[in-house]
Amino acid sequence: MCENADAGNGPFCSPKDGAQIQVGKTIDVIWNPAFFNSSFNNVAMIQVQADFLTRPDDGNKGGADGFTSRMLDASSGRFAWTVLAEYLGSTRAGAARPAQLFISQPAINVANTGGDGDGNDDSGRNGDGGMPMDGSSQTRIPGPRVQLIGPSSGGGGSMLNPLIIALPIALGVLALGLLVAFLVFRRRNPGRMGQLFSCGRKRDGYGERKSRTQRLRGLEIRMVDNNASTRMGTIPALGNADRNIFREEVRRQDYVRR
Template sequence: MCDNFDGFNAPFCSPVQGQQIQVGRTIEVTWDPRFFNSTETPSIFVQADFGIPAAGGGEAVLGNKGFTSPLIPVRLGRFTWNIIPDYLIPNQNNILVPTQARLFLGEPSEINITTRGNRILGPRVELLPSGNTNNFVGNNNNNGGNIANPGTASGNTNTPAAAPLSNPIAIALPITFGILTLCFLGFCVWFRRRHPDFGRGFIQACLGRRWRRRQRWPREGPRGGAVGGAAGGFTAGRSKSQRIRHQDIKVVTTDMNGLRMNAMAMNGDRDRNVFREEMKRQDRGRF
């Protein structure tokens, strides 16, 4: 809260005397509301007269430019002022140069409330061109015209320009894709739990017939072969389907007890080795 009822530059608290402000900046003009009689002066103007500083830093030679704000309630005690390039005054070469601004608080006229009456002198500040300011006259029309007098300038409400809106599509697309991706992953997890065998046929088709055969005929352990016991013979620890020279062959098991019985039954023929003939016959059956 501003507290400058009877001090230097009363009732102003800011800006301070001699403050330098660059074009494009925003400052707060504040005053002490107790300075005014709220009954007689409920509203005031913030005003500024612009001029080129005199040699030696003295009072500026006032030009034909000025600024007047809209009516402001006295009790508010503050006004936001945007410094725009239109406030600067050109020199003889039509180049914008530092400009002095003398601030006032203007009381409305008793006859016409929109016309200034008494003015209360305030601080003197210096407005400086900024690096982003086009310093040539004729390119600064932020007010829509020249600030020639308080009446012309009063249309400038000094409302800060709205910041450009960010692109809504650039914000919405990543969010949408993220939500869709999460939904898709959730559906995949749910579907996999409900259908655990889905896609197995496709995997088998990709891996080929060999993989399918091994899935269909599980490998046998040493005790599960055709020839039991630890010495399971040819088929111990192997699959039913064997491959020799990249060709499938059929595994034929040998019944040793049957061979002995056949040998005993045909033992009448002393000249023939029945056991050996049977072994040869079964060997031929393997290939």
């Protein structure tokens, strides 16, 4: 409940003095309804106004460059204000502009407004509400001074920059995780790793998963008696284990010399 009637910036409760408001946002302008019952002799209708200042030291001045709301019920205590980008007066990055808020009790010309003030704007302001057409005076109560600021710098690039930074980090973490998983698996299953790496090799090589019978299948092995050593006059290597080889060699040489 807004009860800021006589304090600083009264009867405004929100926004606070010095608040930064980004264009494109909608904020609630909140005031204390009781303020108008006591100070304005039961005022029923008011308007919220904003003067867009060119310099921070312009002060509480009126002017054509500003915003005026439609006629509002003073007892509602709230107005939703959409801050348009055109209020800044600049499209450059980092643009900002101070704005002085007011609550106004305009002198309504009922014959020209239809009773609500809509469509009756002869002030040159950028707004959708009414101001007096007959030049009669109005009472304006100054409120907080806020700062209108542009959107986040870089627009779409501001979303891309964090992605450019985060993507390599994410890929690096993923690669590190895969490496750790590989090393853990290799340590716990050393035999399994060999099977995984050999799964693509040819499995019909010599002796691969074959028994002796399978390896010799279709082959015929013949035993051949080779007497070449006898024909050459040499002594067969096989014989009795207790014979004297040296003596036999001496005899063979004597036989050859004869």
